[in-house]
Amino acid sequence: MSELVFVASREELMKQGVKVVKGGRHGIAVFYHCDEIYAVDNRCPHLGFPLHMGTSCDGILTCHWHHARFDIKSGGTLDPWADDVPTYPVEIKGEEVWVYPEPARIQTVSKLRKRLMDGLEQNISLVIGKAVVGLLEAGEPAENIARIGVEYGTKHRWNGWRSGLTILTAMTNILPYLDKNGKILALYHGMVHVARESAGMGTRFLLGPLPVGNGEKHPSIEQLSKWYRNNVEVRDVQGAERVLLTAIELGASTEQLSDMMFTSITDHFYMNVGHTLDFHNKAFEMLSHLGDEHRKYTLTSLLPELRDASRSEESHSWKSPINLVKPLQDAFQKIPEYNDGIGRGNHEEIFDEEETVEQLLSDTPIETINKLTEMLKKGMSPVRLSQLVTLAAAERVARFHVQNEFRDWVTVLHTFTHAHAVHQALRRSTTSELVRAIYHGAMSIYLDRFLNIPSAKRPKPSVSMDPPPEAMDFLELLNLQQQTDEAAKWVVNYLERGGEKKKLFNVLGHALLREDAEFHSFQMFEGAIIEHHLWSEEGSSIAKKAQETMIVALTRYLAAHAPTSREVPHTAKIAMRLHRGEKLFEE
Known part of the structure; x- marks a missing residue:
């Protein structure tokens, strides 16, 4: 332990009431209170105001800036938006008061994790922010921090996975592209959105799997996949949850679970304007960061949305003035016929990819459907084809003219994020059922065509030999x-x-x-x-x-x-x- 620091004589401290001495990071405030002597960090843990300027009464030390209250003995706060203040051991030598400059309790990573959970539970942004900063500065891996948000968000929102967990996953994915402060802000934004979205939304309790233990006969993963698909079809999310948990209990791989779940949502077109597939993709991306032990709560959190999810094949715009549903269904019947050949062939030598992107951006949707089918038949990889669809969707955003209504930025955004999610999902696992989502995205690009009339001009660089400006x-x-x-x-x-x-x-x-x-x-x-x-x-x-x-x-x-x-x-x-x-x- 560090050497003792002299404070004052007992009589002098009694007259002054409080004295600040060197120690810790911010000085130590030593109080004479109710004939006892206490030492605390001289910095309110809420926003840093000097505590020696506060008031001690009846065992409570109150900061005069925002009135945070602390037990002067233990340093514990009565206010959830503040943090506990560090205390320091005091030693009396005769009539002299001394203090150890090392806090009685050290801030540890485990305490910071607990504090982050407190911030999520209480929906207090500053508490979340301080915990995220402390954890990253302490060297805690970003995935471990994200895990806390996912564990909270998937359990404490009755309606399951939504935008908060999607933001947290997206921000976890892009951490390698950010500097230190950017990483803090990215994780903080994700956590705050999880907390806000979960506030007052109720705890979600798992139903449990079917009884498959103790040597009983149990259904195969293939059978469970059929049951799951049927349950989603009739919007029975409780039945789907039990089937999904049973598959996990029986040892289904994450790829098998992914195929099961993506098959059921691509049975319908562009569900919930693309959000459904995007949420599913983000959940599996987060599992790649956290591990399979989080599958139960993470994957079942996707189910509540399916109860009321819109299905675009039921909407007027997908049926009139051009009926897109029938040609798509006809194309889907052909996918299994040539699935074994998918992926063969050199796409650069065989296909004109720029022409394909322009076709996707055209106003001839039936030709687009036929084009996609032809390219798959000739051996283009579904992953590559989905990448081209994503590029075309990005072109819609790049060409979006400001003459459009502002809210229509979101329309083209939905198409892009859906296409991106399809591309990412196909990179993990390619099935003929998931390939259908490539077509869904392509038709959404077609339906967004009016948002590029007029089309914003692509910016051209000016002729200059000057060095580039500072990025900031x-x-x-x-x-x-x-x-x-x-x-x-x-x-x-x-x-x-x-x-x-x-x-x-x-x-x-x-x-x-x-x-x-x-x-x-x-x-x-x-x-x-x-x-x-x-x-x-x-x-x-x-x-x-x-x-x-x-x-x-x-x-x-x-x-x-x-x-x-x-x-x-x-x-x-x-x-x-x-x-x-x-x-x-x-x-």
Whole structure:
């Protein structure tokens, strides 16, 4: 233990009431209270106000800034939005008061994990922020932090998986593209959205699997898959949950569970305007971070939404003026016939991929359906075909004209995130049933065609030999509204003049994370960054243009939705400044 620090004589301390001495990170406040002596950290753990300026009465120390209250003996707080204040051992030597400068209780990773859970349960953003900062600074892996949010969000929202857990997963996926502060903000945003969405929503209790233990005969995974599919068809989410849990209990692999679940949701077209498939994909992506032990709560959390999910084959726009349903159903009947040949052939040599993208963007949907079927028959990989559909969907965003209603940004966004989810899901497992979702996305691209009339012009770089500007300068541009086209021009010029993509992606991340961003902006950022990464891994003729499309689409979307009030990230920045020991009250 560190050497004792002299405080004062007992008589002097009794007269002064409190004295501050060196020790800890912020000094130690030593109080004479009710004929006893106590020592606490001289910094309110809420927002850092000096506690020696507070008041002690009846065993309670009250901070005078926001009236946080603490048990002066243990340091425990009475207010859930504050934290416990560290205490220090006091030693009396004759008439002299001494204090040990090491706290009685050390802040540990386990305590920070518990505090993060407290913040989620109480829906207190500052508590969440301080816990996330503390955990990352302590070296806690990001996946472990995300795990806490997933465990809470999948259990404490009766209606299951929604936007909060999707944001948390998306932000976990893009952490490698962000700097230290960006990582903090990304995880913090995800956690805050999980907490807000779960507040007051009730605990979700699992039903349990069918009785399959003790040597009884049990159904095969194939049989369970049929039962699951039938239950989803008739919107029986309770029956589907028991079947799903039974499959897990019987040792079904994650790939088998994925095939079972994606088959059932692709039996219907573009469910819940693409959200259903996107949520399913995100849940399996999160499992890849956390491990199979989280399958029960994570996967069953997807089921409540299926009770009322819209099915696009029932909507007027998919049946009139052109009936898309019948041609699609006819095409789906042919998929199993050539599934064994899927993936053969060199797509660069056999297929004109740029022409395929233009067909996807055309106003001839039946030709598009036939084109997709032809390409699959000739051996194009469904993964590659879904990547082209995702590129076409990104083109809709990149070409979205500001003459459209603002809310229609979300329309083209839905198509893009659905297509991206299909692409990611097919990269994990390719089934003829999931291939149907490629067609669903293609038809949604067709239905969005009116949003590119007129079409925004693709920005062209200016002729300049000047070095690129600093990437962070981009944030100044987005402090103004209606910079959609200007932002796209800035980014194209930055790259043309040799700007680093790594720095650009980080600053685009901060452009998102400094805002009170709505759900779809998080989806757009993650989808565009991941798709760009996948295109950057090859040197095909279409790859360079595809990468630019992703960047332009992302930039225009972010610029269209900025600036906002920035309340959420402001709280996170307070947490970061407190961790650094800054004195907020002096400002």
